[in-house]
Amino acid sequence: MLLSSLFKDIPYTLLAGSIDIPVTGIAFDSREVEPGSLFIAIAGFTVDGHDFTAKAVELGAAAILVERDVTVEGPVTVLKVEDTRAAMARLAAAFYGNPSDQLQVIGVTGTNGKTSSAYFIKSILEESGQTMGVIGTIGALAGGRALATRSTTPTTPESLHLQHMFADMKESGVTSCVMEVSSHALSLHRAAATNFRIGVFTNLTPDHLELHRTMEDYFEAKAMLFDMTTEANVINLDDEYGVKLAERLKDREARLVTYGIEATAEVYATDIRLEADHTFYIAHTPEGSIDISVKLPGLIYVYNSLAAVACAYAAGIHPSHIAKGIRAVSSIKGRLEVVYQDEDRKVVVDFAHTEDGLEKALTTLKPFTKGRLILVFGVYAAPGELGSPKRSAMGKVAAQYADLSIVTSDNPKNQDPDAIIAEVSAVVAAEGGQYIGIVDRKEAIRHAIDISRKDDVILIAGKGHETTQVIGKTEIPFNEAEIVQEWISGKA
Ligand SMILES: CC(=O)N[C@H]1[C@@H](OP(=O)(O)OP(=O)(O)OC[C@H]2O[C@@H](n3ccc(=O)[nH]c3=O)[C@H](O)[C@@H]2O)O[C@H](CO)[C@@H](O)[C@@H]1O[C@H](C)C(=O)N[C@@H](C)C(=O)N[C@H](CCC(=O)O)C(=O)O
Ligand SMILES: Nc1ncnc2c1ncn2[C@@H]1O[C@H](COP(=O)(O)OP(=O)(O)OP(=O)(O)O)[C@@H](O)[C@H]1O
Numbered sequence: 001m002l003l004s005s006l007f008k009d010i011p012y013t014l015l016a017g018s019i020d021i022p023v024t025g026i027a028f029d030s031r032e033v034e035p036g037s038l039f040i041a042i043a044g045f046t047v048d049g050h051d052f053t054a055k056a057v058e059l060g061a062a063a064i065l066v067e068r069d070v071t072v073e074g075p076v077t078v079l080k081v082e083d084t085r086a087a088m089a090r091l092a093a094a095f096y097g098n099p100s101d102q103l104q105v106i107g108v109t110g111t112n113g114k115t116s117s118a119y120f121i122k123s124i125l126e127e128s129g130q131t132m133g134v135i136g137t138i139g140a141l142a143g144g145r146a147l148a149t150r151s152t153t154p155t156t157p158e159s160l161h162l163q164h165m166f167a168d169m170k171e172s173g174v175t176s177c178v179m180e181v182s183s184h185a186l187s188l189h190r191a192a193a194t195n196f197r198i199g200v201f202t203n204l205t206p207d208h209l210e211l212h213r214t215m216e217d218y219f220e221a222k223a224m225l226f227d228m229t230t231e232a233n234v235i236n237l238d239d240e241y242g243v244k245l246a247e248r249l250k251d252r253e254a255r256l257v258t259y260g261i262e263a264t265a266e267v268y269a270t271d272i273r274l275e276a277d278h279t280f281y282i283a284h285t286p287e288g289s290i291d292i293s294v295k296l297p298g299l300i301y302v303y304n305s306l307a308a309v310a311c312a313y314a315a316g317i318h319p320s321h322i323a324k325g326i327r328a329v330s331s332i333k334g335r336l337e338v339v340y341q342d343e344d345r346k347v348v349v350d351f352a353h354t355e356d357g358l359e360k361a362l363t364t365l366k367p368f369t370k371g372r373l374i375l376v377f378g379v380y381a382a383p384g385e386l387g388s389p390k391r392s393a394m395g396k397v398a399a400q401y402a403d404l405s406i407v408t409s410d411n412p413k414n415q416d417p418d419a420i421i422a423e424v425s426a427v428v429a430a431e432g433g434q435y436i437g438i439v440d441r442k443e444a445i446r447h448a449i450d451i452s453r454k455d456d457v458i459l460i461a462g463k464g465h466e467t468t469q470v471i472g473k474t475e476i477p478f479n480e481a482e483i484v485q486e487w488i489s490g491k492a
Contacts, residue, residue, distance in 0.1 A: 057074040066079070132174065142174050269306050351464025351466075373459065407421050
């Protein structure tokens with residue numbers, strides 16, 4: 001492909017060389033440059049890609065894209081734009097032939113509930129005959145095939161990888177793709193240049209404030225998704241930020257579809273029946289009422305499945321497909337997943353890693369727990385001042401709802417796990433909760449099992465579907481379902 005055609009609609013300054021040269025690929029990491037490719041320098045949070053231009057030239061880059069002046073030695077074309085991340089999204093879309101134009105892309109954003117809402121949407125659309133792609137926290141799929149990702153691939157991949165995934169989906173006959181769109185991705189332009197037909201907003205509660213600093217900034221980042229949608233915006237009106245968003249979107253060309261339980265919304269739920277492992281309700285849409293049966297417990301799965309009902313309604317899906325699609329979801333990896341159960345005890349793994357998520361997970365299990373509710377959890381977060389509010393909020397929730405908290409490590413990364421545990425434990429104690437601190441997460445899980453008695457429920461919160469733990473710079477294998485099963489069966 002000619003570099004000039006890639007830059008057809010992108011303003012740039014030519015610093016060196018010619019624009020009329022062919023490029024064979026695009027890379028934003030110098031280590032992945034191949035001869036003939038365009039290297040895009042990104043100023044990162046830890047290093048600056050502009051420092052690796054020489055490496056890119058050494059590996060054969062034909063062109064370099066920068067956002068600040070750099071001296072590049074060698075016979076290469078050098079172009080400058082205002083923002084290389086924003087340009088990368090457009091270049092990637094152009095390089096892969098704007099694949100999202102040929103897919104029905106549905107974006108799901110919000111603090112919690114994106115993964116499960118996306119899986120309900122996938123199931124309903126499959127029921128209606130679509131071949132589905134999925135991109136999110138628990139991986140990427142094109143039809144039944146898993147797309148290659150790395151353990152470091154974010155929930156919403158970098159734009160170059162995202163557009164490649166869309167192209168791959170299109171080649172594999174995928175007709176519609178539901179993807180989780182994180183606030184990081186929106187702020188860092190990863191999802192820019194994507195043709196979103198429908199956007200779904202689940203809720204907004206404190207998280208990721210290390211990047212966004214204030215709830216208002218966090219909200220504005222999430223709201224960016226709805227500037228890109230062309231057909232419908234599906235918004236939870238029971239969330240205060242959802243109300244604010246709906247107000248902003250009511251006169252847009254993309255149709256507004258609201259949902260909720262408490263608020264007066266276009267799609268709403270009544271006759272909610274919560275059981276230990278199932279949830280039932282009637283969903284009301286302007287097209288009629290639908291009996292919904294969800295094979296997951298708690299009000300959060302009423303919300304997450306209702307988001308999918310509203311999205312399917314907005315997409316014109318027949319009610320019978322909606323009911324069947326939701327019924328077909330039997331479990332979602334790491335989302336209130338029962339990893340062990342016998343007549344004495346039950347062990348549940350859940351991805352709850354925010355104050356709101358932890359409260360919802362505990363209050364879902366509590367009414368059906370005859371014995372004690374034992375919580376194993378840790379808090380990953382930014383260090384010092386930035387991390388403290390999260391540690392404090394999660395400690396309070398644990399003290400309020402768990403009968404015993406085993407405070408342990410999450411992904412301590414380069415922070416001192418003992419210091420995090422001490423900070424969380426102090427809050428649990430101050431709030432009158434019972435706690436034990438055990439730094440080794442595997443030991444903490446084993447201890448919870450050892451002390452559990454008849455009718456106790458153990459909730460292991462924070463890592464959900466994840467299969468590794470990051471301590472320092474090392475990523476160690478960590479599969480909670482296996483740890484539980486091996487310890488109980490005496491194999492460990
Ligand atoms: C905080 C954050 O978003 N970080 C992203 C950011 O990393 P960074 O700025 O630290 O990158 P960096 O390491 O400084 O490198 C800068 C540039 O130099 C390049 N480089 C680096 C080394 C080298 O030898 N050569 C070279 O060219 C890198 O490839 C990169 O392009 O830019 C990188 C490349 O653009 C991303 O991969 C990386 O996401 C990492 C994987 C990450 O963990 N992100 C998380 C925080 C995230 O995005 N989470 C959200 C939220 C999930 C949710 O809770 O919903 C998500 O979407 O997953
Ligand atoms: N609607 C909801 N409201 C509050 N908490 C929820 C809701 N849905 C799920 N949760 C809790 O949050 C956790 C994460 O849920 P889920 O994976 O669906 O969210 P997510 O938005 O994809 O999260 P992430 O982006 O961090 O991957 C769940 O394990 C559950 O404890």
